[in-house]
Amino acid sequence: MDSIQKRALSERDICTKFITPAIENGGWDLLTQVREEVTFTDGRVIVRGRTTSRGPKKRADYVLYYKPGIALAIVEAKDNTHSVGDGMQQALAYTHADCLDVPFAISSNGDGFLIHDRTGTFPKTEFELPLNEFPSPEDLWNRYRKWRGITDIAEPVVTQDYYEDGLGKAPRYYQLKAINRTIEAIANGKDRVLLVMATGTGKTYTAFQIIWRLWKSGAKKRILFLADRNILIDQTKTNDFKPFGSAMTKIRNREADKSSEIFLSLYQAITGPDEADKVYKEFSPDFFDLIVIDECHRGSAKDDSAWREILDYFSSATHVGMTATPKETEYVSNSHYFGKPVYTYSLRQGIDDGFLAPYKVVRIDFDKDLQGWRPTKGQLDKHGIEIEDRIYNQSDFDKQLVLEHRTQLVAEKVTEFLHSTNPYDKTIVFCEDIDHAERMRQALINCNPELAKEDDRYVVRITGDNEEGKAQLDFFIDPESRYPVIATTSKLMTTGVDAKTCKLVVLDQRIQSMTEFKQIIGRGTRIDEDYGKLFFTIMDFKKATELFADPEFDGDPIPDDSFQPGGENGGESDPGDGGDDSGDPSGEEGGKPKKYYVHNAPVMVVAERVQYYGPDGKLITESLKDYTKKKVLSRFASLDEFLQTWTEANKKAVVVAEFEEQGVLFEALADEIGTDLDPFDLLCHVVYDQPPKTRRERADDVKKRDYFTKYGDQARAVLEALLEKYANQGILSIESMDVLKVDPLDAFGTPVEIIKFFGGKNAYLAAIKDLEAQLYASAT
Incomplete structure (x- = not known):
């Protein structure tokens, strides 16, 4: 084929006729090692008011794998009118560590290949090769091994196959990176590994694939998965870990089946303050080869933690910590214990890639929150108890003092928002403690009497002390279950609740801990397109979202010593959620009631504003x-x-x-x-x-010019209908060919028939462009 003919070929033809054959001749198996047109992100969700669209997806022309899941090279193709290196910048963008993280970026126009080497094993960083000299898989793999420091002993572990379910589910690109980096670190002898992945990005599935490969390769034979919430263990056992089958068991008591190989357990189930509680000592210190610690920020790294004693006892095992919120304080340090993260996938990255939902913030400020409240001399609360004379501010409300009108106003604003969107949108209201959560439940019921009549589970309290409420948790997170709609809680739902369809997160809780804040925000970041969940709203009544402005919100491990590990009742970290804070004013501490309840202090909204998630990952303030x-x-x-x-x-x-x-x-x-x-x-x-100018004014201006007269009667009628469509719905409504399929255009015939009125598709498109020119003529 001469150069003129080659230049006439499309990019796809160049791939088919030149690039793909050259890769195959290099020894690559087209079925197992070469994937073309690989899309590896979903495209960022762009919120348009109450509707959404997707931004562009990231797509590579070719990804070359040594084995499934182990990517070695990106190849970007261009047609032959471009130079051989014109695709290099795009290829490099995809090979960087914050993307696919592969060592070789390759560009081609069908004449040859330009190769960029990140491993430093070729004589030059960039060099050209003819079509017939494309490097083999073994060549690039050996260079990859040298780059990563993978020894002959480590190679069988690193190359162990992933689990494939036969249904097409495969790890996302960032999960592959997390899995591969962890496996490589362990195979090369690292015994403490930390993974940081934002809530909703599949930490448990990632953990499963890590354990599966280490287990199947024989590198780790007996493995313990630790978590601090019972729901986390149960969901893990029945969902992501299900392929382990009979090799898996849950440790419930001292009669644990030691013949199993995969063990799942709550911290609380195997340790406690008394020696009789320390079930973990039923196992020998060298029993486990690998321990994976889920949500490891919640106390396991603290030197004097009761949970840390488990890790110290099994110190000979490899420990892998997984968290969305790495914790760094004077007393607690994940990175001190585990080392620096081998991989981090942040909330911002997840939103940019379209795997996590963006959010908007509705910030509402009350007068008493901003100005404080002071009782009159000798004022009694609703229970006849004299209120201590001092100024009470936002940090006191719902903890030391309850303004009942404030609770009612929060419930009214939440109800107002839901009725303006969808009153059946799943909602979590985070309260200060159990008493607050119960009062909020009542207030929301009273604000929605008709909806509560439909089903008394319209609003439920889900807290650690209430078995009836906890029994509704599975229904709340089930997308197919309408009820419960609104859940009021304190700490129980901060982690481990996979509520994919949650569209509203309400913060009526002061949050001083960045760790806790990230966990709570994570309740809304999951996406469920099947149920229309692509973004969510945060309603903030206690200035909690000011933490978004903290540079550490989406950054490196953060100073934070205020969030304590969970205790009883499934990990409730607030003692009130353990059931000992009933809100009974007769319960006194140091001669004072736990709380004062004020029923006659009016509360008003003094400020309300909406903030949006911007393209830079920051709120538009x-x-x-x-x-x-x-x-x-x-x-x-x-x-x-x-x-x-x-x-x-x-x-x-x-x-x-x-x-x-x-x-x-x-x-x-x-x-x-x-x-x-x-x-x-x-x-x-x-x-x-x-x-x-309004759309109607622009449409009327066009009509006055009478420019339609140059078209035939049928074409003129179509354009007049399109002009009316513009006046009602805007310019985007008339640019798509789909407009011809809907009312009132469909009355003129099929799209093919309508286009014939103009003499063909090109003439129709020219008429649309002419119409747009007329609409904006006065501006230009």
């Missing part, structure tokens, strides 16, 4: 107008530049999508400025101070 202006001006310094780009765009939707990816929230902006404004007019008005 400035006004939407200011934020939009800054973002647009960074792209188009002048109105003329913006107008030129808008006018020349084949589809205005492309320009709108570009701004949305930058965090411009058109629907929210329209709610603030005017819902009948086109995206074009919103930007012209907010950014460039132009007087806005």
Whole structure:
């Protein structure tokens, strides 16, 4: 094939005729070692008011594997009008450690290959090879081994197969990285390993694959999985760990089946304050080869923790700690115990990749929270107890003093929000303690009497002391179960609750711990597309979301000594959730009641604002107008530049999508400025101070020009219908061919028939472009 013919080929043809054969000739098995057009992210969720869309997915033209799950190279292809290295920048972006983390980036245009070597085992970092000299799998694998320091002894462990369920489920790219790095570290002799993965990113599934490979390779024969919540153990046993089958057992008492190989246990089940509680001593210190500690931030690393004694007893085993919230304090240090994380996958990365849900924050401030409240001299609470004379502020409310009107107002605002969205959206309300959770349950019931009549489980209290409420937890997290809808809680639901469809997280709890804050936010970050859960809302009544501004929120291990490990009742860390805080005012401590209850102090909302998750992973705290202006001006310094780009765009939707990816929230902006404004007019008005025109005004201007007369009767009728569609729904509604399938356009015939009115598809598209030009003629 001569060069002219080759240059006429598409990128796909170049792949088929030149690149793929060259890879195969290098010794690569096309069925097991070569994957083409590999999409490895879901595309970030972009929130448009109450609707969502997906941003672009990351996709590699080729990923080359030594074995399934062990990626060695990325190959990016270009057609032959490009140079051989034109795909290198894209390939490098995917090979970096924050992406696929593979050692070789390769670019090709069908004439040869440009190879970038991260291992340092080739003579040059970048060099070209002809088509017939593509390196073999063995060559690249040996270089990978040298790069990673994988010895001959470690290789069988590192190359052990993953578990495949036969249903197509496979680890996501970041899970593969976490698994591979952990396996490599252990195979090379590391005996303390830390993995940091954001809530909702599949830590338990990742742990299963790590254990499976180590177990199947024979590197680890008896393994203990430790957690601090019974629900975590039960979910793990019946879900992710199910393939272990009869080799797995749960330690419940001293009669544990020691013939098993995979053991699951609560910390609380195998240790305690008395010697009789220390069930773990029924096993010899060298019984386990591997211990995996789930949520290891919750006390296992603390030197004097009762849980730490388990790890110290089995000190000869390899210990793998997994957490979403690494903990660093003067007294507790995960990284001191485990070492630095071998891999970290953060909340921000998860949201950027589209695997986790973004959020918006509704911040509501009450007058008494901001100003404080002081009783009058000798004032009695509702139980006739004199209230200690001092100023009570937000840190006291619902702990030392209860303002009943405040509880009612929170319930009213939550109800108002749910009724403006969907009153059946799953909601978790985090309260200060059990008493607060019970009062909030009652207040929400009274705010929703009709919904509570439909089912008395519309609002339930799920706390550690209440068996009836805990029995509803499985129904709450079941996407197919409508009830319960609202769960009030304190600590029980901060971790281990896989509530994928939770759309509203309410914070009426002061949270001073970054660790706890991350765990609570994690209750909403899971995505469930089948049930329409792609983003969630946080309603904050106690300034907890100020922690979002902390640079450590999505950063490295964080200082935090206020969050204590769970105790009884499944890990409730608040003593109130152990059932000893009934809220009975007769219960006194040091001669004072546990709480004062004030029923006649009015409370008012003094501030309410909405904050949105921005493209940089931070909350947009400035006004939407200011934020939009800054973002647009960074792209188009002048109105003329913006107008030129808008006018020349084949589809205005492309320009709108570009701004949305930058965090411009058109629907929210329209709610603030005017819902009948086109995206074009919103930007012209907010950014460039132009007087806005409504869609109806623009449509009427076009009608006055009578420009439709150049079309035939049928084509003219279609354009008039499209113009009306624009006036009602906006520019994006008329750019898609799908508009021809819906009312009122479908009355003109099928899309094919309608296009014939114009003389063909190209003529129809030209007419649409002409219509858009007329709509924006006065602006340009």
